[in-house]
Amino acid sequence: MASITQAEYDSLISRLAAVEEENAATLLEVDTFFLLWASALIFMMQAGFATLSAGSIRAKNVKNILLKNVLDACVGAIVWYCVGYGLAYDADNGVNGHKAIGFIGSGPTNFALSSVGDHSGQDKGKTWIMWQFQYAFAASAATIVSGAVAERCQLGAYLIYTAVITGLVYPVVVHWVWDPAGFLSAFNSDDSVRIYTGCTDFAGSCVVHMVGGWAALVAAWVLGPRIGRWERPELFEGHSTPLVIIGTFLLWFGWYGFNPGSTLMIHGQANVAARATVTTTLGAAAGGISGLFIKRHLPEWAGGTGLYDIAHTCNSLLAGLVGVTAGCSVIYPWAAIVIGFFAALAYHFASCLMRRLRIDDPLDAFAVHGASGLLGTIMVGVFAVKEYHTAIGVVKPDAGIFMPGTTGEILAAQVVSAIIVIIWVVCCSLILFGTLKALGIFRVPAEYEVAGLDVSKHGGSAYSSEANVALQFSQKV
Template identity: 40%
Template structure:
């Protein structure tokens, strides 16, 4: 009896103690949960800021990749000139995008065509500075594409002036149409008529097509390098360093981790890994198909074209990597590889234009394919592996029974070509009239390193040769 009584007292004591503890802890726990929720939200915000800063830094490194690709695929005598152009592209890009570019791209909308405030980043808070940093490194990339296509015969002064227009006008205006949320391709009559918004996840058109078709305008006006065509037939002018070209290609490919991965704009996004996986599936497929094509056509796999096949796959998947299944990414990359090979041949044998690095085919033509591929392969918002991702294409592609997404992609593609080629042609024409677009013949023959900058990138090599 005593033991049972003792057990009851102990049980009552424990129950009472438990009630007291719960009563005391509950308010504290509720407060703790609220504080923890705030802390988690702050951590998520901080993670996104850090993610965008890091991804912007990775994209910034792509300028080193562009530099190495361009000097590797051109001749020794123009190395310093190309390095200076690429270096000054990012330097000018930083300042011009701060002063004008951001405002025209993300300022208060004016008729869906252009931004109209925030010049010199007036009124920018910490969040806007993070976005500015990430967008700025994209802006300078468009001008770098032009640099490679017009290499070895273009005036350094003319290129610098053109870069200001590219970063301060050409890129941000089209960017406003696509990425501001208020432009003509994401709201207004075009969208209302078709029924869905234009989709370019990370820049197949905004960056690559704008750069590629601007380059086409410049190349047509500046003309081919001396000796590039003999009786209308293209002559191979070998670059001086395949190791540098391949190193540059791999640096550029790494840059796409920031380019596409960062374009989720959320460091907590659950689909970042899928976006990056699609990106590199397309890259690998692009390189493989070009290797096979050149091997079958000539009996030997072509190194520089194979490297461009990888870049073509990367460019093409940039628009759709957050909207398509992995098998589609492979198909997009394969077709991009075919396009870049055919595009290089078309430029040289039909258009008779001289693009030393294949930039027009890689960025312009493959970028256009990337835009169309959204309208073909996109699974559609609310469906498939990217079902709840805010950045996936709104409409389903042709393969999934939709047609609206394809229709607006065609409209966006046409506008990109007209805008980039048209405005660049006008600017280059004016620059040619005012200061001369092309260097004198004797300067081109001697090399732009000595004539434009007074020094060689490889002085020991030059002295030994002399």
Template identity: 35%
Template sequence: MNDVKFMLDSLWVIIAAILVIGMQMGFALLETGSIRAKNAGHVAGKQILSFAIASLAFWAFGFAITFGNGNGFFGVHGWFLGNEKAFDSVSWMNIPLSIKFLFQLSFAAVSLAIAWGGFAERAKLVVYFIFGILFTVLIYPVVGHWVWGGGWLAEMGMQDFAGSTVVHLQGAIAALIATILLGPRIGKFNKDGSPNTIGGHNMVYTVMGGFILWLGWFGFNAGSTGGTADGFFGYVALTTNLAAAAGAIAALLTAMAMSRKADIGAMVNGVLAALVAITASCAFVAPWAAVVIGAVAGSVTYWTSVYFEKKGIDDPIYAFSVHGIAGVIGTLSTGFFATKELAVVGKPGLFYGGGLHQLGVQALGIVTAAVYVAIVSFIVLAILKATVGLRVKAEDEMAGLDIAEHGAYGYPETFETGKNQNQNKAL
């Protein structure tokens, strides 16, 4: 029976890892559809580069810093996965170390993909290389160790089952810092500060990307059970799906109330915000609470995306609202809704007789993680800005990053045809 359990658990977690890695396809479609056609190839190709960078950096250093034996702040053993006995924090998972690594790598890669949302349509390609490595080595693993690697927040009983803070808030804070340091895209704001709409070029891509992410989230959350015992992964999948459905409807209704339009992009972001929010609490809350959490996240995220844009922040993919604000909502939600029966980590929430203790732990985790990521991201990006530069030249931004950075258009038939027509007119 132990052999059977080992094989079933290993099979389930590797399937979950593949689902989460598949989310990179979702991000590629979502982001490509949400930006202009002249940058489509660049944004899509960036996802492959991002996953490649994360894979090597997390294998060499990131996994050891996150889960390696060490102190309350970071791991100091297990570089290059060289010592299987160096990872006590994940010893509860009865599966091979290689599968543990692939599963956790998929999370680190998602966090990096979220961060790239703040760079969209104006960052130099070289920045992706340098910041991608440093994010995967210096930023993501440290907070990951605090919460999941036996660090100081884990000892306090912080509840973040699959990463509302560890994965999503970290990526969102990095995206926000990048957005601020890069500045808005050309033409985004008028002289009086009022925003102009820079629409994405393919809403179908955006919707398909959102649906792929929804599917991948079953690996994200349900896979974090680490095995098949008692079928609990099915319960986690249930709460995840209920939250996503509630987020879609709540966001669409909020958009209709605020703009008088049934905004499809807002609905997709509502799904993602709800999934981000339920990620921390999916194993700790009742199904009805999952619906509430998803609906609140979907609705609030639409409002904050409009609010931040009015304040002069050009976040092309709304990364901070969808992953940051929703990450905060999700992390705090366990402090309210964690049940006595399900709170195997930490204590029950306020509504289940646990008082304010767990809510305080959750809030502390949010603040410290956000401050750490903001400071380190700012230092790294400020140094890059002063040396290699963060932003492409204005003429390259106007031409599009496809041709400026890669020498080829993502849609050559469209752009080359227009170019040839202009040349013929000139002749």
């Protein structure tokens, strides 16, 4: 066997090192692209929210709700860049003596990305795209509230509460649950700080949907119902079923960035992302089918109508998506179907309760996101698979109480975490929306509301053929 010279050996070692370096860089670039793709899908959900919202309200307020959805994305981006991202994720734990705390992010790096350099590009854009990915989540949380205050909220108040939710209320919950330093985080290795096993909320049933949904509940309650809402409910039906359907499909499509994308990488996590995709699909499908028959067959006293209700079916489908979001990576596919069914029930009864309490929520934002998000958070403690917990890096893996190997700790962690988040969101929201109301800047004047916000604030109807019709009905509900 021929021997090689030292020079040839050194050359081979050098080439091997170069190949390994190139391979590592390629893997980082693939992960960056994966997050870029996922964040683009999540951002597309803004179009879904806008379309669904427009179709679910009266035609005379379409311009107004669409503008507010646009501003959600704009205001959210600036506030998340300046403040929100730094409060949510503390990138400086252990750097220059800084120690992250469990309540809120405090390290300087992520405030306005002030310490993020781009000189060497060693992480191949991962730092940059992580900001974009997390921004897309933050914008979604704020947008949920817009549906609950539709048709009667002042634009200025809307901008204020969007900034507060994106810049404080939501980031604090993100830090608790998703930052490894957070006291509710399942990725926190400090047993003296972490509560039980920590909360497993893979993609945001609690962090995103409960925050948005419970804030929406408080906003709708403080703002009060639309004029005539309970006296003549037949006049308040959504004006466009096609827009509702399109919005629902856009949101479902975006959820494939929301849930699978929460692996934060594809290299080494492809199996988890693929499983999350399947459970996402099944949760949505089960929710939609269940909602269709729940509304059709339940007795009238339980909220049934005897009809195949399209809007109710779409909201039930979205409730299934919300419900499966927390556990999409740690449950079996059959469990996603069960969760979808119960999420549809949770949505239905929460929606009925809101009506009985006469809290006017035009898009059922609380029922879809708040109630189903709570159910989805708790269901992780029922159906989680211990081995799947290990696969996503949970520090103290546990199984749901219906699964083998359970200690019951995870159910306790999920319930306690949900309660803490609800208390935080409700208290902050009461202060925020109560202050806006006390200042007299929360609700539009009655004459503007009756005429329609498009005519009153935006120069005419969203549908040119209806501009004159809107004026004719300016003195009616």
